Amino acid sequence: MHEAAPKLAAGPIDVVVGILMKPNGDVLLGQRPAGKPYAGYWEFPGGKVEAGEALFAALQREFVEELGLHIDQATEWCGVEHVYEHAHVRLHFFISRAWQGEPQSLEGQAFAWQGKVGVAPLLPATIPLLEWLDLVRYPAYPRVLHK
Numbered sequence: 768m769h770e771a772a773p774k775l776a777a778g779p780i781d782v783v784v785g786i787l788m789k790p791n792g793d794v795l796l797g798q799r800p801a802g803k804p805y806a807g808y809w810e811f812p813g814g815k816v817e818a819g820e821a822l823f824a825a826l827q828r829e830f831v832e833e834l835g836l837h838i839d840q841a842t843e844w845c846g847v848e849h850v851y852e853h854a855h856v857r858l859h860f861f862i863s864r865a866w867q868g869e870p871q872s873l874e875g876q877a878f879a880w881q882g883k884v885g886v887a888p889l890l891p892a893t894i895p896l897l898e899w900l901d902l903v904r905y906p907a908y909p910r911v912l913h914k
């Protein structure tokens with residue numbers, strides 16, 4: 768008799784996240800709307816990558832859907848993997864300093880431009896990013912200095 772094959776753990780879900788950064792270092796955060804896991808928590812805008820979709824295309828799509836913004840250019844910044852009780856996610860964080868339009872609340876969510884981030888609570892996997900942001904906030908990143 769064969770034993771039942773062990774259930775394979777679901778692989779991580781790819782999520783793209785965009786940090787819009789103004790020249791003065793302010794970044795845009797949104798509050799998760801009712802009905803989603805962690806409703807009311809603050810996050811950087813973004814969402815799940817669809818099957819076969821390129822990361823940057825997914826980022827552009829999410830910003831159009833959620834905020835009515837067009838992202839012209841973004842830099843892939845860092846990746847964070849996190850296991851929540853509802854999902855195992857692999858987050859791909861981008862920084863964009865080039866977009867068109869003003870954010871609109873297309874999903875009824877609140878949003879806020881923040882220098883030192885003062886909104887709370889933040890999604891757990893996003894909390895460490897706030898400290899790392901200070902590394903890239905003011906100079907154009909990456910910046911190479913010459914003698």
Ligand SMILES: Nc1nc2c([nH]c(=O)n2[C@@H]2O[C@H](COP(=O)(O)OP(=O)(O)OP(=O)(O)O)[C@@H](O)[C@H]2O)c(=O)[nH]1
Pocket residue numbers: 782783784803805809810811812813814815816849851854856858890891892893
């Ligand atoms: N957008 C965003 N998602 C984040 C961040 N940090 C973080 O852990 N996540 C996680 O990444 C996942 C994003 O999924 P989502 O449910 O918002 O994606 P979505 O907009 O495509 O949702 P949908 O499935 O309702 O269409 C969630 O599990 C969320 O907890 C963040 O800073 N921004």
